[in-house]
Amino acid sequence: MSLLRMAGLAIVLVISLLFAVFVGDQGPWYFSWVIGTVMIILISGAGAILLDAQMDSSSEKEV
Amino acid sequence: MELYALLKLIWAALLCILFIGLGLMVGMDMGVGTLLRFVGRNDGERRTALNIIGPHWDGNQVWFILGGGAIFAAFPTLYATSFSVFYVVMILLLFSMILRPVAFEYRSKADSTLWRASWDWVFLISGFLPMFIYGAAFGNILEGVGYHFGWNGQYYQDSSFLSYLLNPFVILCGLMSVSLSVYQGGVMLMMRSENPIYSRARTYAQRGGLLAIVLFAIGGLFISRMKGFVLTAPVDPAMPANPLHGQHVAQLAGGWLHNYAAHPFLWLLPVLGFASMTLSVLAVRAQKAILAWWSGLGCWIGTIGTVAAAMFPFLMPSTTAPDQSLSIWNSTASAYGLTCMLVVALIFVPIILCYTSWCYYVMRGKVRTADIIHDSHSY
Amino acid sequence: MDLINPTVVDLSRFQFALTALYHFMFVPLTLGLTFMLAAMETVYVVTGRKIYKEMAQFWGKLFGINFAIGVATGITMEFEFGTNWSMYSRFFGDMFGTPLAIEGLMAFFMESTFVGLMFFGWDRLSKQAHLAVTYLVALGSNLSALWILIANASMNVPEGAHFDPDTMRMQFDSFVHVVFNPDAQSKFVHTSVAGYVSAALFVMGISAFYILRGQHKQFAARSFRMAALFGIISTVAVITLGDVLGRMDYEKQPTKIAAIEGLWHTSKPPYEPWILAALPDDAKQENHFEIGVPFVLTPLITHDFNTPITGLHELEDAAGPRIQSGIEAVSALRRYGETHQQADLDVFQAHEADMGFGFLATRHAPGQDVTTLSAEALPQVIEATKPDILPNVFVTFWAFRLMVFLALYFFALFAISSYVSLKNRLERNRLLLRLCLWSIPLPILATEFGWITAEAGRQPWTVFNRLPTFLSASTHSVSYMLFSLAGFAVLYSIFIAAELYLMFKFARLGPEAHDTPQTAPDHLHLGGAASTPAAAH
Numbered sequence: 001m002s003l004l005r006m007a008g009l010a011i012v013l014v015i016s017l018l019f020a021v022f023v024g025d026q027g028p029w030y031f032s033w034v035i036g037t038v039m040i041i042l043i044s045g046a047g048a049i050l051l052d053a054q055m056d057s058s059s060e061k062e063v
Numbered sequence: 064m065e066l067y068a069l070l071k072l073i074w075a076a077l078l079c080i081l082f083i084g085l086g087l088m089v090g091m092d093m094g095v096g097t098l099l100r101f102v103g104r105n106d107g108e109r110r111t112a113l114n115i116i117g118p119h120w121d122g123n124q125v126w127f128i129l130g131g132g133a134i135f136a137a138f139p140t141l142y143a144t145s146f147s148v149f150y151v152v153m154i155l156l157l158f159s160m161i162l163r164p165v166a167f168e169y170r171s172k173a174d175s176t177l178w179r180a181s182w183d184w185v186f187l188i189s190g191f192l193p194m195f196i197y198g199a200a201f202g203n204i205l206e207g208v209g210y211h212f213g214w215n216g217q218y219y220q221d222s223s224f225l226s227y228l229l230n231p232f233v234i235l236c237g238l239m240s241v242s243l244s245v246y247q248g249g250v251m252l253m254m255r256s257e258n259p260i261y262s263r264a265r266t267y268a269q270r271g272g273l274l275a276i277v278l279f280a281i282g283g284l285f286i287s288r289m290k291g292f293v294l295t296a297p298v299d300p301a302m303p304a305n306p307l308h309g310q311h312v313a314q315l316a317g318g319w320l321h322n323y324a325a326h327p328f329l330w331l332l333p334v335l336g337f338a339s340m341t342l343s344v345l346a347v348r349a350q351k352a353i354l355a356w357w358s359g360l361g362c363w364i365g366t367i368g369t370v371a372a373a374m375f376p377f378l379m380p381s382t383t384a385p386d387q388s389l390s391i392w393n394s395t396a397s398a399y400g401l402t403c404m405l406v407v408a409l410i411f412v413p414i415i416l417c418y419t420s421w422c423y424y425v426m427r428g429k430v431r432t433a434d435i436i437h438d439s440h441s442y
Numbered sequence: 443m444d445l446i447n448p449t450v451v452d453l454s455r456f457q458f459a460l461t462a463l464y465h466f467m468f469v470p471l472t473l474g475l476t477f478m479l480a481a482m483e484t485v486y487v488v489t490g491r492k493i494y495k496e497m498a499q500f501w502g503k504l505f506g507i508n509f510a511i512g513v514a515t516g517i518t519m520e521f522e523f524g525t526n527w528s529m530y531s532r533f534f535g536d537m538f539g540t541p542l543a544i545e546g547l548m549a550f551f552m553e554s555t556f557v558g559l560m561f562f563g564w565d566r567l568s569k570q571a572h573l574a575v576t577y578l579v580a581l582g583s584n585l586s587a588l589w590i591l592i593a594n595a596s597m598n599v600p601e602g603a604h605f606d607p608d609t610m611r612m613q614f615d616s617f618v619h620v621v622f623n624p625d626a627q628s629k630f631v632h633t634s635v636a637g638y639v640s641a642a643l644f645v646m647g648i649s650a651f652y653i654l655r656g657q658h659k660q661f662a663a664r665s666f667r668m669a670a671l672f673g674i675i676s677t678v679a680v681i682t683l684g685d686v687l688g689r690m691d692y693e694k695q696p697t698k699i700a701a702i703e704g705l706w707h708t709s710k711p712p713y714e715p716w717i718l719a720a721l722p723d724d725a726k727q728e729n730h731f732e733i734g735v736p737f738v739l740t741p742l743i744t745h746d747f748n749t750p751i752t753g754l755h756e757l758e759d760a761a762g763p764r765i766q767s768g769i770e771a772v773s774a775l776r777r778y779g780e781t782h783q784q785a786d787l788d789v790f791q792a793h794e795a796d797m798g799f800g801f802l803a804t805r806h807a808p809g810q811d812v813t814t815l816s817a818e819a820l821p822q823v824i825e826a827t828k829p830d831i832l833p834n835v836f837v838t839f840w841a842f843r844l845m846v847f848l849a850l851y852f853f854a855l856f857a858i859s860s861y862v863s864l865k866n867r868l869e870r871n872r873l874l875l876r877l878c879l880w881s882i883p884l885p886i887l888a889t890e891f892g893w894i895t896a897e898a899g900r901q902p903w904t905v906f907n908r909l910p911t912f913l914s915a916s917t918h919s920v921s922y923m924l925f926s927l928a929g930f931a932v933l934y935s936i937f938i939a940a941e942l943y944l945m946f947k948f949a950r951l952g953p954e955a956h957d958t959p960q961t962a963p964d965h966l967h968l969g970g971a972a973s974t975p976a977a978a979h
Contacts, residue, residue, distance in 0.1 A: 026618070029627035029686070030588075033634065036679055037584075040638065041481040044672040047864070048485050048494070051667050054866060055660075118558035121513070125554045129546040131520050136543035139535025139611075146524025146531075147916040154926045157521045158933060161514040165937055168510030172944050214776050216610045217529045219917055303608035307779065396536040397606070397613040403540055411547040415555075422555050425566050 068300035068392075070401040074137045075391040077408065079371050085130050086197070086240065086363040087247060088123040092116050094248020094271070096163065096190025097241070100183050102252060102263040109183060110171055115255045118426045120167060122419055127160070136404050140306060140394035141378050144218045148210050148379075149203070151224040152196055159192040190248075191241060198240025201370055202233035204379045205286060207314065211384035212307055221383040232285045239278040239366070246271030246343060247359045253352040265347055268355070272344040272362075279336055279366065286373060291318025292380040298392055300376075306393045312385040319373040329372040336365020445810050446912060453923035454526045454915040457930065459897075461518045463890050464934055468512035470889045473587055473634050474641025475505040476580035478672060480573070485668075487573050497665055498576070499564070500953040501645060506561060507944045511937050513554070518930075525926075530904045530914035537603040537614040538593050545589030553582030587637070588630045595626035598896070599694045600905050605797060607778055607790055612908065625690050629896075632683035635676050636892065639852055640885035642673030646859060647882035648949050650875035653868055661953050667863045674856040681849055685742075691899070692743050692751065695906060697831060698899035700754045701838040703739060704729055707753040711740040714751075719843070722835040727755065754832055761831045765824045767793045768800030773813040798908040803827040805912055830910075833901040841894035848888035855881060 024031040095116050103109030116123075135142040146153050162185050170182035209222030227233065249268025253261055296311040323329050339361025346355035374380075380388035395401060479498050486494035520542065523531045531538070556578045563572055596602070602619030603612045614620070646669035652662035691699040699705075704722045706729065715734025722729050743751055752760075771793035778786035793800075804810050806826040808819065815823060859878060862871050900906060904914040 026622045027627050029624075029631045029683070030622075033631045036631075036635070036675075037477060037638075040672055040675045041477060041484065043675060044478075044481050044668040045485045045488070047667045047671040048482075048664050049489060050864075051664055051866075052489065052491065118562045121558055122551065122555035124513075125546060125551045128517060128520060128550060129543070131524075132539070132543035132546040135520075135523065135531065135535055136539030139539050140532050142524045142539065143528040143531035143535060146521065147526075147528035147918070150525055150916070150918055150922050151925065153521060153525050154929060157518060157525075158929055161517050161933065164510045164514040165940065168506055169940055169944060172507070173947065214779055215529075216532050217913075217917065218532075224922075303606070305609040307610070396539065397609070397615075400536045400540055400614040403614070403617050404543060407544050407547060411551075415547065415551050418552070419555055422559055425559060425563060 065301040067398040067401075070398055070405065071300065071391050071395045073405065074395060074401055075376075078133065078137070079367060081126070081130050081133055083360075083363045083367050085126045086243065086367065087360055089127045090194055090197075090240070090244035090363075091247040091251050091359075092120045092123050093190040093194045094244040094246065095251060096186040096248070097194075097245055098248050098252070098264065098267050099186045099190070101267065102249075102260050104259075106179060108260055109179075111256060112252060112260060113167065113170070113186075115252060117167070118422065121164070122422065124160075124163070133404075137396055137401060138378065138391075138394050139396055140216075140304065141389050144210060144389060144394075145200075145204075145208075145379055147218060148208050148220055149200065149224070149227060152199070152227055156193055156196040159189040159196075163189040190244070194241045194244040195237035197237075199228070199233045199237035201240075201367075202230070202236030203227050204377075205236075205291075205319065205370065205374065206230070206232060206289065207292065207380045207382035207385075207388075209383045210381050210387075212387050214307070216305075216307070232282070232289070235278055235282055235285065239275060239282060242271045242274040242278060243359070243362055243366070244271075246275060246347075246362070247356070250343075250347065250352055250355045250359060253347070253350075254356060265350070268347045269344055272340055272347060275362065276337065276340045276344070279333075279340065283333060283369075286319050287317060289319060290314045290316050291321070291373070292377055292385060292388060293318045293321050294376075298376075298390075300392050302392060304393055304395045304397070306387045306389055310386055310388065310390065310393060312380065312388050314380075314382065314385055322372055322375055332365055332368035332372050334365075335361060336369055339365050446805075446915070446917070447920070448805075448912065449920055450918055450923055451912045451915045453920065453927065454918075455911065457526060457923065457927050458522055460927075461515065461522060461930060461934075462897075463893060464938075465512070465515040465519055466890060466893055467886050468508050468515065469587070470633075470637035470640035470886060471508045471644060472505070472512045472583050473637025474639065474672075474676070475501065475508070475644070476576070476583050477638065478641050478645060478669070479505060480576045480580045481668060481672065482665075483573050483576050487569050493660055493664065496953050497661060500661075501665070502560065503948055504644075504648075504945065506557075507941060507948065509557065511941055514937070515934075526916050526918075526923075527904070527914050528916035530909060533611045533909050533914070534597070534905050535611070537596055537600070537612050537620070540614060540617075541589045541593040541596070541620065545586055545593075549582050549585035549589060551582075553579055553586060556582065584634050584637075587634055591630040591633055592621060592623065592626040594896075595623045595629050596620055597903075597905050598900055599623055599625040599690075600908055605794060605908070607775055607787060610775075610779065612905065625687075625694065628683050628686040628690055632680060632687055633889075633892075635679040635683065636885070636889050638676035639673055639680055640889060642669045642676060642856070643852065643878070643885050644882055645669035646673060646856075647879045650868075650878035651949070652952060654872060654875050654879070658952050663863075663866075663868065666859070666868060670856055670859040670863045673852070674860045677849065677853045677856050681853065684846070684849065688743055689745065695900065696752050697754070697757055697833060698838070698896075699743065700752060700757060701833045701835045701899055702842045702895060703743070703751070704732075704835060704839040705739075705751060705753045706755055706835075708756050709739060709751040709753065711750055712747040713737050714739045716742055717839075720839065722839050724832075724835050727829075754835065758828050758832060761799065761828050762824055764796045764799045765803050765827050766820070768796035768798065769803055769812045769815060769820070769823070770800070771797040772800035772804075773815075776813045798903065798905070798910065799827070799831075801913050802830055802902060802910045805830070805910075830902050833899050838895055838899045841891040841898060845888050845891035845895060848884055848891070852881075852885065852888070 020031065095112060099109055099112055103112045166182045166185040166189060170179055210218050210220055212218050246268050249264040249271060252264035253268065256264065292312055292314055294311065295313045298310050302309045339358050343355055343358040343362060346358055376390040376392055378389045378391055378394060396404070479502050482494050482501065483498040486498060556575050559567070559575045560579050563575060567575065600612065601623050602616035603614050605611070606613040645665050649662040649666035649669065652658045653666065688699065691702070704717050704720050706727060713736050715732070715736040716738035717729070717732050717734045720729040720732040739751070740747055740749065771790055774786050774789035774793065775797065777783070778790055800812055803812050803823050806823045807815050812823070855877065858874060862868055862874060868875065902910050902912070904911050
């Protein structure tokens with residue numbers, strides 16, 4: 001099972017790499033859209049998790 | 064045979080398959096919409112009926128969008144001409160189609176009786192009308208349409224939209240398509256509901272199937288006497304896709320039977336239609352819903368196949384300029400365009416079929432009224 | 443040959459603009475909200491905190507209300523090319539239809555199939571599987587935008603196709619050129635990210651409303667924070683890509699960029715001002731007054747300090763020879779269509795690049811036929827056609843400026859909101875919260891102005907420099923057009939009323955109400971056969 005998972009991961013990585021090389025070359029803006037969208041999601045998610053941490057550390061503090 | 068001609072043939076076949084898929088899948092949802100007010104006698108029952116197709120109607124409707132997109136890409140001249148020639152009819156179809164997504168999403172989101180009753184009427188209209196127009200369009204192209212092209216390819220309309228709507232054969236074709244859709248919708252409801260919806264759906268499915276048999280038979284008689292279109296000189300199937308040149312066409316009584324006379328095995332198609340419809344009615348009587356559903360596929364293959372076999376190679380013949388009739392040889396995209404689309408279709412159609420089936424698998428099982436009421440995500 | 447009725451063309455254009463702008467009120471929210479839902483659900487799956495699931499579900503409900511109209515009005519767009527723009531569809535369908543069909547196969551199918559699972563699958567799928575479904579919906583809706591914008595870019599910068607005289611239409615010859623068309627790339631990212639901005643402000647505004655009322659505090663604080671951060675990065679990206687698009691237009695569509703900047707005469711680098719406000723007069727071909735910032739225009743458009751930008755007057759003068767050559771191309775094309783003589787084909791091919799300008803002249807030729815034009819009438823027709831190559835400067839100029847000013851405002855708003863939210867000082871900044879609430883419709887407005895800039899700036903062409911707009915329309919009667927226009931007006935008004943009613947209803951109800959199961963009110967009780975009028979059957 002873990003071998004299967006590894007193989008799956010490897011396939012995903014190879015496809016991403018191929019995508020990065022080909023689309024990064026032919027369509028730099030498409031590539032930047034993919035990277036940018038991932039970044040936007042991660043940063044906004046991180047912001048929310050930070051809020052959780054802020055709330056937990058000082059439960060008396062107002063929003 | 065030249066590659067370009069082969070590509071044209073493949074796309075004509077794909078167009079047929081698309082029309083069949085569209086009739087079956089969209090027809091099924093439209094049938095549920097048409098039947099909604101009749102199988103559900105109170106709000107809970109109606110919501111049950113809606114939620115049976117709830118997770119799938121949107122995906123099915125895409126077949127319809129895709130039908131338009133595929134005609135645009137693979138038969139641009141047909142798309143450009145037919146949508147404009149049938150302007151008023153197309154706009155009516157469009158209006159009824161765009162009401163549907165909104166009706167699904169909005170109907171159960173407010174509690175007012177008037178609100179819900181209004182959307183139930185919208186379901187009836189937007190289920191009945193598109194299927195009627197779908198069938199009627201086939202009726203119209205069988206009879207021929209009045210248009211011609213100018214030198215630069217601009218089309219000009221030669222007859223009024225009234226002649227496309229108020230015409231006995233066209234109405235018959237429209238009703239034929241509605242009855243098949245009511246049949247399929249009824250069967251879908253049977254598969255995934257319990258009494259009392261089940262038994263009502265069964266009654267309507269049976270009536271739909273019976274009506275389809277009768278209308279199919281009468282339609283066949285009409286077609287055999289109709290002035291069909293025939294090529295008077297052989298055409299080059301690989302010709303540049305331009306309706307202005309290279310085709311000589313005559314309109315003859317009984318012309319639509321020429322293909323059947325030349326290739327008697329084509330008679331299998333109408334036979335398949337009748338056989339499937341009979342099987343359908345019997346399966347519904349025997350309460351074998353799954354068999355009935357698949358037999359509905361046979362009905363659509365039979366009917367669309369019959370029309371396609373009669374008309375080949377014509378797509379939309381012109382009564383006022385028969386030589387400019389649109390056929391599968393003169394209205395397709397370029398060889399490059401057709402190849403691109405074929406590659407894309409070969410990649411994505413299997414993927415689509417996979418995830419669509421997975422979606423049905425996840426949402427399998429009977430839909431119960433009690434569950435609907437307590438699920439805030441349901442329609 | 444029947445003459446083209448300008449009223450029908452204008453009505454077709456009006457109808458298309460109306461339905462496209464209306465469709466585009468709902469699309470940006472779909473593009474952005476799906477990814478916001480995905481972000482919320484990601485946090486839910488990572489941290490396991492239920493509140494993020496509630497967020498995904500609540501905003502998902504508002505998304506659903508919006509999505510339905512987006513889908514419905516999108517169908518209209520697909521129909522309209524055929525119903526109202528027959529000549530365009532035939533002329534350009536080989537090229538234009540392909541991205542549209544791929545959109546259906548690749549994106550719309552995915553989006554529509556999985557959106558059902560996203561709403562209905564909460565209890566039937568594992569957390570991870572549901573998250574994957576949400577991402578697929580987001581990806582699907584954005585891929586859908588991708589293919590539509592690829593199609594749109596091919597109208598603005600028709601690369602990867604050539605005109606074929608045997609079929610009298612543009613034929614597709616390079617898939618890679620069409621997909622990786624630089625205009626398509628920057629347009630897609632610009633539009634998609636503009637959708638993110640709309641969605642971010644939507645979520646931020648409604649969260650601000652809850653904070654102002656002191657309701658759903660935990661829920662609103664988290665939604666606000668996520669939206670603010672989502673919005674600030676997206677706004678930066680929108681502005682960057684806007685700049686890229688400007689450079690693209692400068693290279694490929696000089697008339698559009700000159701109209702956007704209200705530049706009647708070729709610019710004098712480096713001190714040429716960037717006009718902040720002006721009153722362009724299309725009839726007199728001048729600006730009535732101008733307020734500008736010197737030294738900005740040249741580096742803004744060209745990214746250097748010494749390249750002049752061609753003005754509208756100069757572009758108009760340069761069109762004269764192209765119109766004359768275009769008339770010869772069209773005449774030769776017609777002869778070739780009738781006779782198939784190689785000689786005619788040779789003449790056509792010599793003038794092929796200018797064919798569109800010949801078509802443009804048809805409107806001014808006697809009997810709308812340039813192929814039988816006499817030598818005496820020719821100069822007059824060319825003079826009359828020249829001003830036609832310019833788009834409407836007033837509209838393009840102001841649509842662009844309003845879009846830019848709004849974008850700068852969003853940048854400030856998101857920057858301040860992010861800061862205040864990160865400092866957890868939202869409740870004390872009530873003015874900011876009110877500003878956020880009232881700004882909800884503004885990104886929608888900005889994207890509409892963006893559409894107007896791009897498409898009004900493309901005029902007078904449907905296919906840039908190839909096919910004029912007035913030749914593209916179907917030859918309908920005015921009554922047909924009025925019939926459909928009236929229908930759209932009625933239907934679309936009903937839609938917007940229903941949408942706003944439900945949006946306000948569910949936004950006011952808030953997330954808690956969403957979580958309790960909906961119970962049917964008394965008059966809709968189960969099994970009460972006589973309770974609804976519809977049970978009369």
